[in-house]
Amino acid sequence: MRSLDAFAQDKLDDLERRHLRRALADTVREDGIWVERDGKRLLSFSCNDYLNLTQHPTIKQAAIAAIETYGAGAGASRLVTGNHPLFRQLEARLARIKQTDAAVVFGSGYLANAGIIPVLIGRDGLVLADELSHACLFAGAQLSRGLLVPFRHNDVAHARELLRQRRAAHERTLIVTDGVFSMDGDLAPLADLVALAAEYDAWLMSDDAHGLGVVGGGRGSSDAGNTHIAVPLQMGTLSKAVGAYGGYLCASTPVIDLIRNRARTLIYSTGLPPACVAAAIAALDLIEREPGYAALPLKKAKAFTQAAGLPEAQSPIVPVIVGEEETTLAASRLLADAGFLAAPIRPPTVAAGTARLRLTFTAQHPNDAIVRLATIVRNKILRH
Ligand SMILES: Cc1ncc(COP(=O)(O)O)c(C=O)c1O
Numbered sequence: 001m002r003s004l005d006a007f008a009q010d011k012l013d014d015l016e017r018r019h020l021r022r023a024l025a026d027t028v029r030e031d032g033i034w035v036e037r038d039g040k041r042l043l044s045f046s047c048n049d050y051l052n053l054t055q056h057p058t059i060k061q062a063a064i065a066a067i068e069t070y071g072a073g074a075g076a077s078r079l080v081t082g083n084h085p086l087f088r089q090l091e092a093r094l095a096r097i098k099q100t101d102a103a104v105v106f107g108s109g110y111l112a113n114a115g116i117i118p119v120l121i122g123r124d125g126l127v128l129a130d131e132l133s134h135a136c137l138f139a140g141a142q143l144s145r146g147l148l149v150p151f152r153h154n155d156v157a158h159a160r161e162l163l164r165q166r167r168a169a170h171e172r173t174l175i176v177t178d179g180v181f182s183m184d185g186d187l188a189p190l191a192d193l194v195a196l197a198a199e200y201d202a203w204l205m206s207d208d209a210h211g212l213g214v215v216g217g218g219r220g221s222s223d224a225g226n227t228h229i230a231v232p233l234q235m236g237t238l239s240k241a242v243g244a245y246g247g248y249l250c251a252s253t254p255v256i257d258l259i260r261n262r263a264r265t266l267i268y269s270t271g272l273p274p275a276c277v278a279a280a281i282a283a284l285d286l287i288e289r290e291p292g293y294a295a296l297p298l299k300k301a302k303a304f305t306q307a308a309g310l311p312e313a314q315s316p317i318v319p320v321i322v323g324e325e326e327t328t329l330a331a332s333r334l335l336a337d338a339g340f341l342a343a344p345i346r347p348p349t350v351a352a353g354t355a356r357l358r359l360t361f362t363a364q365h366p367n368d369a370i371v372r373l374a375t376i377v378r379n380k381i382l383r384h
Helices: 002-017 057-070 086-098 109-120 135-144 156-169 190-199 253-262 274-289 296-308 325-337 367-381
Strands: 034-037 040-044 102-106 126-130 147-151 173-178 203-207 233-237 247-251 317-323 355-360
Touching (some): 086 102, 102 109, 109 135, 109 173, 109 203, 109 233, 109 253, 135 173, 317 325, 355 367
Parallel strands (some): 126 147, 173 203, 203 233
Antiparallel strands (some): 233 247, 317 355
16 A cells, blocks of 8 residues: 555655646635635636526526436436436437437546547547547547547648548548637637548547537537538537536437447446436527527627737637746736636646636626736736
8 A cells, every 4th residue: 555655645746846736626606607715706717617507597497307307316327227218308409409310418528539439440440639639539539449640730731641641541530629629719620621531531520518509609619600510420518508417429320329339438337317417408498599698608708809919719718828837827826816717727738838727708707807807818917
């Protein structure tokens, strides 16, 4: 046991020396935007609750009603007895929003990516991944045991060059990318990637964790431009704008049936609690009903980037890139002193030298607070 503790302590000391040690901070979320931490009330610009639906009375009520009807937990894997009737409703709703034939719901977005990719790609396969894709896309690719090759961020020409060199040596090839990049807030060139995939008989999967509910009229990154882009594999999460928990894949009927039969993270993991599924259904109802409300987080992000003198926001996520870890921690403390929560994001979540404050804007952020935040960022952090 001693060597185990010594190992852990050594690793922690090393992280501490490099300003990379992390700690869990108790955070009480009062409502959609205010939090309490260390006895201090802060306006949060660090939640992914873009539409503030985690606190919405109708959605909370739907979760409570589901507990009353179906209980607190699912009790087993969906393939055994955990498939309560709410799943069918949620999957139909997701398929409709994403304009696919079918959908399947997983325990989380991470579990979805860890489960989907190994079903589609085996040892002989190839996975091309945008280098800034979320960690769970890389985890899924690694679990597939295929060859994983990153391409430069949003660089379709680089992806094409890699396909030209490598495609012929693999029976199956999958291209994966975030639809909205989680740490940078920019959008993937999905139309170009769809065309590239078709050219090389590769399959494309987008991760729309940060797109659903907030871009493309709430439908997500496939609808962010003027026309709908038919991405054949659209995964995402119910934990950000949807305000609940769980992951999903929207695709054709045979693909979804195969995933239900083979995805290990679906088969060998307990189904989502009924409350999460009911909350997600109620949230998707609201998103479909109120596109004007779904547009607010991006509007607020754009107001911020304009006031801060930053490039125009493409999504509710705006990175304020500071550079070094220590300076980023200091910038976060400066904002906390001014009443804002802006969590510092450091390597390995982002590349070395690009530590940042990752700001997220939500429907209910007051405009005057956004201007005040922008002024501090512009004058004291970026020093424009
Ligand atoms: C792009 C992206 N994909 C997947 C996930 C994982 O989703 P979940 O939190 O539901 O596991 C996240 C965030 O956590 C994410 O940002």
